[in-house]
Amino acid sequence: MGVTVLQQFPMTENRTGPQTIEFLTKRIVALGAVQTGQFLVDCETYMSVPQLGVQKTVHVLHNSEQPASVFAVLESGSKVVPLIADGLFDLLMLKMTSIYTSKKQTKIESKGPRFEIGDFCVKLGSVTMSQNFKGVLVEVEYRPCVVPGSAWDLMREFLQGFIGSVVPNQAPQYLQNRMNDIYQPMDTIQQYLEHFGQYRKTTGVI
Amino acid sequence: MEQLQTALTAIKVLRSSVGQVFDSLGSGLRAEHGDENKETKYLLELQELLTTVNVNLRDVEQAVSSLNPPPGPFNLASTAYLSQETTQERQALYGTLVNSYKWTDKVHEYSNVAQALLSQNSLKRSYTNSNRTKRGRIQTSSHNVSPQQVDSLISTFDRQFNDMTVSVSRPFASNAVLHVTLGHVLKAVIAFKGLMIERVVVTGYGETMDLWTESRHKVFRKVTENAHAAMLHFYSPALPELAVRSFMTWFHSLINLFSEPCKRCGLHLHSALPPTWRDFRTLEPYHQECKP
Numbered sequence: 001m002g003v004t005v006l007q008q009f010p011m012t013e014n015r016t017g018p019q020t021i022e023f024l025t026k027r028i029v030a031l032g033a034v035q036t037g038q039f040l041v042d043c044e045t046y047m048s049v050p051q052l053g054v055q056k057t058v059h060v061l062h063n064s065e066q067p068a069s070v071f072a073v074l075e076s077g078s079k080v081v082p083l084i085a086d087g088l089f090d091l092l093m094l095k096m097t098s099i100y101t102s103k104k105q106t107k108i109e110s111k112g113p114r115f116e117i118g119d120f121c122v123k124l125g126s127v128t129m130s131q132n133f134k135g136v137l138v139e140v141e142y143r144p145c146v147v148p149g150s151a152w153d154l155m156r157e158f159l160q161g162f163i164g165s166v167v168p169n170q171a172p173q174y175l176q177n178r179m180n181d182i183y184q185p186m187d188t189i190q191q192y193l194e195h196f197g198q199y200r201k202t203t204g205v206i
Numbered sequence: 207m208e209q210l211q212t213a214l215t216a217i218k219v220l221r222s223s224v225g226q227v228f229d230s231l232g233s234g235l236r237a238e239h240g241d242e243n244k245e246t247k248y249l250l251e252l253q254e255l256l257t258t259v260n261v262n263l264r265d266v267e268q269a270v271s272s273l274n275p276p277p278g279p280f281n282l283a284s285t286a287y288l289s290q291e292t293t294q295e296r297q298a299l300y301g302t303l304v305n306s307y308k309w310t311d312k313v314h315e316y317s318n319v320a321q322a323l324l325s326q327n328s329l330k331r332s333y334t335n336s337n338r339t340k341r342g343r344i345q346t347s348s349h350n351v352s353p354q355q356v357d358s359l360i361s362t363f364d365r366q367f368n369d370m371t372v373s374v375s376r377p378f379a380s381n382a383v384l385h386v387t388l389g390h391v392l393k394a395v396i397a398f399k400g401l402m403i404e405r406v407v408v409t410g411y412g413e414t415m416d417l418w419t420e421s422r423h424k425v426f427r428k429v430t431e432n433a434h435a436a437m438l439h440f441y442s443p444a445l446p447e448l449a450v451r452s453f454m455t456w457f458h459s460l461i462n463l464f465s466e467p468c469k470r471c472g473l474h475l476h477s478a479l480p481p482t483w484r485d486f487r488t489l490e491p492y493h494q495e496c497k498p
Contacts (some may be wrong), residue, residue: 001412032477032478117478118424118425118477118478118479119423119424119425119478119479120478142464143410143423144410144421144423144425144426144464145391145411145464146390146410146411146412147389147390147391147464149465150390150391150462150463150464150465151464151465153465153467153474154464154465154474154475154480157473157474157475158474158475158478161475182390182411
């Protein structure tokens with residue numbers, strides 16, 4: 001598990017979602033990348049019923065990179081509790097419908113092709129919320145390095161070389177708070193959750 | 207020996223031509239013989255095949271007649287008694303015995319080749335000495351060093367760099383194997399022979415370490431390669447401690463493997479790899495392609 005950075009790729013008027021993905025695919029293949037299948041990250045959000053008092057939110061996420069795990073993030077007030085469980089957690093959530101109800105229309109996912117180039121792993125995801133296209137989210141993982149602080153400059157160079165000046169010079173806020181920690185799969189999930197939150201708030205495409 | 211070889215080939219050819227005769231006999235009349243005169247055609251074919259058998263048989267006879275019968279029975283020494291073995295599980299011993307003979311033969315052959323190569327190229331790490339006059343003298347060796355001496359040297363590295371942890375194990379007799387963890391960047395296994403570095407394997411921080419598996423990341427495979435170059439560069443039989451110390455200092459410079467850009471091109475990446483080369487003297491980072 002290496003350091004991962006997520007970057008939204010802004011949509012332009014003259015290109016549709018699939019066209020943008022194809023455009024980026026051409027670029028990464030020209031750099032020498034090899035496609036290694038597809039990927040999928042999805043997120044479903046559950047709300048606690050009002051009778052329980054303070055409302056709590058549970059986000060349940062899956063990442064095809066960790067296929068045997070289910071990631072859950074519980075938000076209650078200002079507290080955030082992350083949890084990694086195995087596949088049975090999905091069934092458990094089904095049993096808890098009397099406490100937590102799913103907001104079906106906010107089910108959001110990012111999926112698309114996955115590429116490998118050297119030690120980098122690049123994923124071009126098109127984000128859809130209940131079948132509506134919302135935007136393009138690029139994930140870049142540098143697998144040999146586990147500390148965001150030492151990998152950021154190198155990854156920024158890669159990202160800027162690949163998707164251009166959209167990439168800021170500063171690391172994403174989420175990583176900036178953890179520059180010297182060891183990167184965990186949960187960190188990728190938290191970043192996805194942040195971006196999914198932004199996509200959910202906006203009405204059109206980003 | 208050559209005659210025996212030709213005789214064997216002749217027998218092989220004979221066998222195959224006889225095989226063809228039986229093949230043809232076995233399949234009988236076939237479609238390619240056509241409709242008209244198929245019997246005569248078939249007979250002609252058989253005749254042809256039999257003539258080749260005849261020719262081949264003559265070849266075999268000729269080859270065999272030029273062979274000399276071996277003088278007297280083969281001397282199998284004590285292995286002859288293997289044929290008198292009565293227990294079932296030991297009757298198969300002869301096969302394995304022959305195999306082991308073959309292996310010994312091969313080892314002998316390879317070592318002869320290696321010896322020839324070594325005497326031509328004087329590798330500085332090996333102790334082959336083709337010069338006879340020097341044989342008598344005692345050579346200074348970095349192989350035969352007491353474990354305490356090695357331990358005391360290694361413990362100095364542990365204290366020298368506070369972001370590098372070093373632990374020693376001795377899985378192979380008295381030779382030390384070092385497990386080095388360099389910050390959160392990489393890990394390495396360094397095998398010693400006395401005070402001489404024998405092998406280095408560099409892997410990622412999250413990977414498992416052992417002496418034989420390579421890293422799954424390209425960058426660490428490259429770094430392993432460069433570490434081998436460094437190990438050979440710093441090797442000096444006269445001052446083994448200095449050699450190990452210089453190697454460790456060089457190795458410590460990899461702490462900024464991901465964070466430092468190349469000194470020449472100023473970039474982090476070149477063909478998707480960070481600067482993996484460290485200059486031996488200045489310890490400055492360079493890409494493989496940019497190194498001076």
